[in-house]
Amino acid sequence: MPPSSSGCDQRVLTLTADIIALAKDYGRYGYRRIHVLLGQAGWQVSLSVVERIWRREGLKVPKRQPKRRRLWLGDGSCIRLRPEHRGHVWSYDFVEDQTHNGRKFRMLNIIDEFSRECLAMVPLRRFRSNDVIDVLTDLFIEHGPPEHIRSDNGPEFVANAVREWLGRLGVITLYIEPGSPWENGYIESFNARLRDELLNGEIFYSLEEVRIVTGWWRDHYNRARPHSSLGYRPPAPETIKMPAWPLGSATLRLPPTLASEAQIN
Numbered sequence: 001m002p003p004s005s006s007g008c009d010q011r012v013l014t015l016t017a018d019i020i021a022l023a024k025d026y027g028r029y030g031y032r033r034i035h036v037l038l039g040q041a042g043w044q045v046s047l048s049v050v051e052r053i054w055r056r057e058g059l060k061v062p063k064r065q066p067k068r069r070r071l072w073l074g075d076g077s078c079i080r081l082r083p084e085h086r087g088h089v090w091s092y093d094f095v096e097d098q099t100h101n102g103r104k105f106r107m108l109n110i111i112d113e114f115s116r117e118c119l120a121m122v123p124l125r126r127f128r129s130n131d132v133i134d135v136l137t138d139l140f141i142e143h144g145p146p147e148h149i150r151s152d153n154g155p156e157f158v159a160n161a162v163r164e165w166l167g168r169l170g171v172i173t174l175y176i177e178p179g180s181p182w183e184n185g186y187i188e189s190f191n192a193r194l195r196d197e198l199l200n201g202e203i204f205y206s207l208e209e210v211r212i213v214t215g216w217w218r219d220h221y222n223r224a225r226p227h228s229s230l231g232y233r234p235p236a237p238e239t240i241k242m243p244a245w246p247l248g249s250a251t252l253r254l255p256p257t258l259a260s261e262a263q264i265n
Contacts (some may be wrong), residue, residue: 019053057082083112092109099207108120109191112146121214130161
């Protein structure tokens with residue numbers, strides 16, 4: 001008689017737990033050696049299954065003697081810190097674009113890695129460390145501070161003022177390896193969607209227009225846009241509903257009531 005579905009599911013969960021436990025104990029071992037150890041422990045499972053679980057759980061062998069703690073946990077294990085609940089890990093990064101006159105602006109995007117909710121999209125011509133602190137302060141008041149916040153090594157993020165301020169609030173900073181944007185995959189994916197779905201198709205005439213249009217796009221992203229990794233559900237459908245986008249527009253644009261009121265300069 002074939003095993004029940006629930007029995008198979010429980011076996012996969014047990015196998016996954018054993019793989020993670022071995023990865024913690026043998027931080028320099030890859031999935032091939034872990035497969036051998038599983039066999040020694042009595043598991044009869046193929047290498048391909050172990051590899052699939054290994055990659056799904058984000059396991060990897062860290063570089064030897066890392067000089068700084070980045071994506072590893074405090075106990076030195078090789079498991080990349082993955083979000084487990086809302087407020088566990090936030091990530092932030094900048095996207096750069098320009099208005100019609102060629103003047104550049106930067107937009108600070110912040111997301112919750114677990115829920116995928118976009119918490120903030122703030123455009124400014126220039127960002128300093130104090131501007132980053134101001135944005136985070138508003139979010140901490142609204143949502144509470146996260147346990148961790150992940151970023152690249154941009155000067156606004158590694159500035160002593162930002163690091164010390166976050167440290168006083170008990171927020172642990174996680175910095176990716178230089179030149180490795182894929183290690184900040186959640187926010188990089190968000191930025192790619194933003195550029196593909198909005199920025200590449202819009203001409204902005206003022207920074208205020210950028211704020212309005214990106215604000216509406218953020219609401220659509222959180223409340224209505226299907227997210228494949230969430231089972232095609234939006235990240236935050238419970239947020240306040242905004243008026244619908246005008247019909248027939250190829251890209252998301254200002255609702256007519258706001259378009260007539262927006263000052264173009």
